[in-house]
Amino acid sequence: MIAETPAMHATTMHDLILHHYPMSPFAEKARLMLGHKGLVWHSVYIPTVMPKPDVVALTGGYRKTPLLQIGADIYCDTALIADVLEHREPEPPLFPVHARGLSRAVAQWADSSLFWASMGYTLSPKGAAKMFAGLPPGEGQAFAADRATMRQNMTLLRPADATCAYRSYLRRLANMLDEQPYLLGEVPCIADFAAYHPLWFTRKLNPGLADILDATPDVLEWMDRLAAIGHGRSDRMSSADAVGIARAATPEPIKAEEVFQDDHGIPLGSRVTIAAEAFGTETSEGVLLAATRTRYTIERHDDRAGTVHVHFPRVGYVLREVKA
Known part of the structure; x- marks a missing residue:
């Protein structure tokens, strides 16, 4: 059981938490996107190499950097993180209307x-x-x-x-x-x-x-x-506190209007694995909750992080059903 800390009490379940390390190039991409949007975020430093126990507690296996956490929702890959930030703060845009x-x-x-x-x-x-x-x-x-x-x-x-x-x-x-x-x-x-x-x-x-x-x-x-854009405004948070926040939160419900795009013949509610196509192909396993035009969502339970929803972009990721 994770004990609550003052940092957890000071954080709302809607705060942005970026799991990263300073020398990660993809993390620099995410940090600049946060700065472009003028967003406030919590900075969690994670190890540069395995083992990464707190990362795996949140994702179930995916270990690439960075991750974006909002409460008990975990967003993998900067392509998806960009979409999440655009929804969170539409201006200034990441995706210009003309292009x-x-x-x-x-x-x-x-x-x-x-x-x-x-x-x-x-x-x-x-x-x-x-x-x-x-x-x-x-x-x-x-x-x-x-x-x-x-x-x-x-x-x-x-x-x-x-x-x-x-x-x-x-x-x-x-x-x-x-x-x-x-x-x-x-x-x-x-x-x-x-x-x-x-x-x-x-x-x-x-x-x-x-x-x-x-x-x-x-x-x-x-x-x-x-x-010169910078990284926005951030404060440091421990990875243990971030895991505790996930455990204390409830994942956002899947929206009723999210259309199921079935390209695999795998029904919602199936046990699945998701992994990157090529680099960092460790799998995350859970129950398939959503497969929309742009993303997958699985639900999984961890003894430390509790029940979390882990989200991946469709492009660049492989979905497989776990056969009994």
């Missing part, structure tokens, strides 16, 4: 192709040696081993190929910025935040390799504009 579909398409490219090119370059053997040079012995090896586990069965770009692709992608971003301050116009949107975070990882976490950005000064200026 809704385009902004999502660019963001998906940035979160996949651009991201892996950046990682292949920034965490190449030379890059990793620079990045982990000042850390305690063994920390770099532990990080590399953990990420190798998450990448099982993935086909990765070799460092030389990643470097070539990264340079090309940077030129494409520069072309998009030729006559406007942001990728799709005069104000930032989801495309900007998704394209920014892989470059931020290179520039911030491995400055010894950041000279690859120098050939595209428009991109560097764009990065400075985005960094």
Whole structure:
């Protein structure tokens, strides 16, 4: 049983709680989206590598970073987190009216192709040696081993190929910025935040390799504009308190108007697993409560976190029925 603490009493069940760690690129994407919206949030630092007992208590297995928690509702993947923040605070928008579909398409490219090119370059053997040079012995090896586990069965770009692709992608971003301050116009949107975070990882976490950005000064200026947005206002919270908040809360009910989109022949109420398609494929298991046009929701019970609803985007995730 988790004892209640003053931090829990000071937090409402509708507060935003971001589970992240400072060096996570996808967490930087989420932090900037929170800043763009001017939102107040609680910051929970989680381990960079497994084990992550408090994360798993909330998700049942999913361990990628970041997570957004609102009471007993847990939202996985920054693509879904963006939708949740847009619903929470519509202005300023993440998805511009004039380019809704385009902004999502660019963001998906940035979160996949651009991201892996950046990682292949920034965490190449030379890059990793620079990045982990000042850390305690063994920390770099532990990080590399953990990420190798998450990448099982993935086909990765070799460092030389990643470097070539990264340079090309940077030129494409520069072309998009030729006559406007942001990728799709005069104000930032989801495309900007998704394209920014892989470059931020290179520039911030491995400055010894950041000279690859120098050939595209428009991109560097764009990065400075985005960094100036900041992360909104946050305060620190312990992961134990966040788990306790989930336990004390009741998940939001599934809305009656949410249409069941059955693409798998798996009825609602079935026991299922959900996992990412490629990277970090640990499964979360629970009862399927919703399968809408854009997301899945499962209900699960944990001895520490109580009953929670865990939400995933449909795109990029695999739904399977658990056979008796």
